[in-house]
Amino acid sequence: MDELRDTNRAFFDKYSEIDDSREFLEFMAKPLRQSFRVNTLKAEVGEVVERLSSHFELEQVPWVEEGFFVYGEGITNTPEFSLGLIFMQEASSMIPPLALDVEPGMLVLDMAASPGAKTTQMSAYMENTGCIIANDVKYPRINTLISNLQKFGAVNVRVTMKDGRYFGRFREKFDRILLDAPCSNVGMIRKNYKYLKLWRQRDVEALSRLQKSLIMAAYKALRPGGVLVYSTCTLDPEENEEVVDYLLSNTDARLERIDLPVKSREPVTEFRGKRYDEEVRKCLRIHPQDNDTEGFFVAKVVKPDE
Numbered sequence: 001m002d003e004l005r006d007t008n009r010a011f012f013d014k015y016s017e018i019d020d021s022r023e024f025l026e027f028m029a030k031p032l033r034q035s036f037r038v039n040t041l042k043a044e045v046g047e048v049v050e051r052l053s054s055h056f057e058l059e060q061v062p063w064v065e066e067g068f069f070v071y072g073e074g075i076t077n078t079p080e081f082s083l084g085l086i087f088m089q090e091a092s093s094m095i096p097p098l099a100l101d102v103e104p105g106m107l108v109l110d111m112a113a114s115p116g117a118k119t120t121q122m123s124a125y126m127e128n129t130g131c132i133i134a135n136d137v138k139y140p141r142i143n144t145l146i147s148n149l150q151k152f153g154a155v156n157v158r159v160t161m162k163d164g165r166y167f168g169r170f171r172e173k174f175d176r177i178l179l180d181a182p183c184s185n186v187g188m189i190r191k192n193y194k195y196l197k198l199w200r201q202r203d204v205e206a207l208s209r210l211q212k213s214l215i216m217a218a219y220k221a222l223r224p225g226g227v228l229v230y231s232t233c234t235l236d237p238e239e240n241e242e243v244v245d246y247l248l249s250n251t252d253a254r255l256e257r258i259d260l261p262v263k264s265r266e267p268v269t270e271f272r273g274k275r276y277d278e279e280v281r282k283c284l285r286i287h288p289q290d291n292d293t294e295g296f297f298v299a300k301v302v303k304p305d306e
């Protein structure tokens with residue numbers, strides 16, 4: 001706990017307004033457990049679990065049928081990993097593709113896609129049919145995305161390298177849109193303390209502005225009746241509830257509850273003098289101690305069907 005305070009005092013002070021519980025700080029300082037998702041494009045869940053169980057202790061992720069926590073060292077040295085039968089993916093990050101309700105044959109936009117954990121998960125749910133436009137703005141990350149798509153056998157994907165805001169021009173085209181936004185990565189502090197060292201309030205504010213323009217572009221590109229999922233792996237209200245509130249205030253967007261067996265807490269409806277729309281209570285705000293995962297935020301947005 002002292003380590004958190006000493007590493008970044010400004011972070012510590014702000015977060016005492018968001019969650020001042022002892023458990024929050026304890027779990028922030030505790031290393032993250034590993035988890036993976038079976039790539040059902042290439043393998044049966046039962047077969048992979050049977051093979052890996054002889055070397056590792058596995059525990060089902062309660063909210064994803066093909067997701068497992070793994071205990072013990074060496075999972076990334078297995079043939080299952082090398083052959084793309086499993087994707088190492090944090091358990092809370094498996095939630096957005098589930099919330100998006102993708103179906104085979106749909107046209108889907110993954111606006112900030114690299115390294116492709118959620119793209120490949122959606123590809124599996126779509127049984128490699130329809131089309132996913134997987135976009136990212138950064139060239140080196142595009143290469144990682146392409147190599148993951150290849151390794152995991154996702155062939156219903158086209159990759160683009162654009163600023164996500166570009167897609168606002170494709171009015172009402174997509175059945176589903178995932179905006180897994182660039183964020184301040186507070187949820188990932190459990191994975192790497194560098195995110196604690198790097199955290200700055202002025203970056204949170206800049207990211208919040210970018211996220212608001214990305215979500216507006218995403219909403220424009222969504223067809224009536226379509227679903228948009230907005231997610232981050234951070235817990236700053238300016239990057240979460242405030243972004244969703246911005247969308248609700250400027251469009252006819254509605255929110256839907258996400259019904260999954262995952263523990264979450266009351267979203268923030270007021271922060272540092274700003275009040276957010278009460279609808280944001282329908283979002284999932286997950287703190288690290290809730291399920292012993294990364295911190296995560298997910299909102300499910302629906303565009304009314306005229």
Ligand SMILES: C[S@@+](CC[C@H](N)C(=O)[O-])C[C@H]1O[C@@H](n2cnc3c(N)ncnc32)[C@H](O)[C@@H]1O
Pocket residue numbers: 093111112113114115116117118119135136137138141162163164165180181182183
């Ligand atoms: C949270 S990561 C995405 C993780 C990915 N969805 C996954 O599940 O594997 C956010 C991504 O947003 C990308 N990004 C940053 N600014 C962007 C922008 N303006 N438009 C599109 N992507 C952007 C970053 O390069 C980064 O890869």
